[in-house]
Amino acid sequence: MSPAAGPVVLGIAAHFHDAAAALLVGGELVAASHEERYTRQKQDPSLPRNAVRDCLAQAGLRINDVDCVAYYEDPAKKLHRQLWTGLPEFPDASEMALFRLDADRPRREIRELLGWDGPVEIVDHHLSHAASAYYFSGFERSAVLTVDAVGEWATSSWGLGDGAGLSLLDQIEFPHSLGLLYSAITGYLGFEVNEGEYKVMGLAPYGTPRYADKIRNLIEINDNGRFTLALDYFSFGRADGMLGDRFTELLGVPKRTPESTIDDVHRDIARSIQTVTEETLLRMVGRARDMTGSENLCMAGGVALNVVAVRRIVEEGPFAHVFVQPAAGDAGGSLGCAAVAHQRLTGERPHPRRQRSALLGSTTDSNEIAHLLGAYPTHAVHDYRGDEAGLLGAVSARLASGKVIGWYHGREEFGPRSLGGRSILADPRGDDTRDRINASVKMREAFRPFAPAVLAEHAAEHFRIDHESPFMLETCEVISPLHLPAITHVDRSARVQTVTEQENGRFYRLLKAFAERTDCPLLLNTSFNLRGEPIVHTPVDALLCFLRSDIDCLVLDDFVVDRESLPQAWITWLKGTRPPRQSCVSDNVYTLL
């Protein structure tokens, strides 16, 4: 341990879904990355050796420089729950399921694949989630609420952070799980579990909550803010869905076949589960306030990514200030376990300031990009090295003329949102922009809304919001005098990102250049990936995504490439080479093993 800098702590989340690594140096968060971005396998759960290597490289460190490796859940406790969950399936459990029943695997792979021969600091899953929120919130004292599908046994927890200390005060245990309830209905609606929850949330405003009373039969919220599930309706051990025949009888609506037509009943079921989830979370945050007396709330766990519920918590909940960890899902557990390990090592609080940026991944040198683009016809590549004003002028002009831009600049984002590092950008005022991006770039369902990025100083002119929202973690009402069909949801809400020059210099200046040209200080900002693929990581990923989609223009750091300048044969050839969708998780059920 270097006395000047403090300990180097490597946090690891793996072996469930969305593996990730995070690096703290002297308590400062210096790097964090998702393994899926390197392997190009969506939600890759493998031990994140690529992400670890990259995080260390960004800090100029090697594994021998690390003082402590932390792991984001207790594999022994998890094995107990896995055995309990899996028992009905034995002896027919799949090889993959049996492979996962291995409590030594994290330590063994950390030793064998990372070359780490020291002890591994084990941090419980929900404590990791709690730490990922509290230690990065900047609050000196705060209530903490974590809600996900399942960790080892816990599915929700209440805690209190106070100075350097963080303790969990109570928890709800599997199989009683708000996250699993939402995921179960996500699967029932024909969307992919652990991926399609965003779709249910996006579909909800199109429906009415006419099934909410029926869904309330599935969950009983006690006066003290705890809840239990009515287990008779669930079949968590089955491979074909998490809700049994009794639920179908209750609802009177059959399970929707994936990719089939979405009807009003599906919209109404989506609205109903969203309503019940919001009600439950409001009761849970009420209990967090009662238990701690704090005016501050920190949240993490996958359910904290339900931005519509977070908005209600901000507006209707009992807390003056709310912080949600931007990587609230399991990947963020890597931050949390590293933070806990730092506190255990030093007795001190890591990262005492509010996390201001999610740009924690790697970047690519402009000269490397120049080398890559050397393969292109020179007339097709515009080189703006040393001329940022020229670059921003060229890009803002293309945006103003209705072009869709693939934007690759600086460090990549950690967490599920693209925030101006690896983004697809467009003018939010176009009537056909949303449908065009949905149909031919993102290749996803037309009902799903896109989010806006707005100059922070102009946010209140266009949205009902009185605080910064740098991570797109809550929705708010659109009140803009501008016509913004591409980013306005059917209920006139939007999931806003406020952008400052301090945190995201070039992206801020691009918004500024676009505003000077159009009087519109916002852009549509969606993740730079095709449907079913991870967000682009390297310039090559960005190029392939550009060529396989209908994105009009690619900005690779200081370089601009226009589709219309490319040889037509390249585009024709590459359009047919899109790889099949790869996913590491089941579409039907939450991966409990």
Ligand SMILES: [Fe+2]
């Ligand atoms: Fe989790």
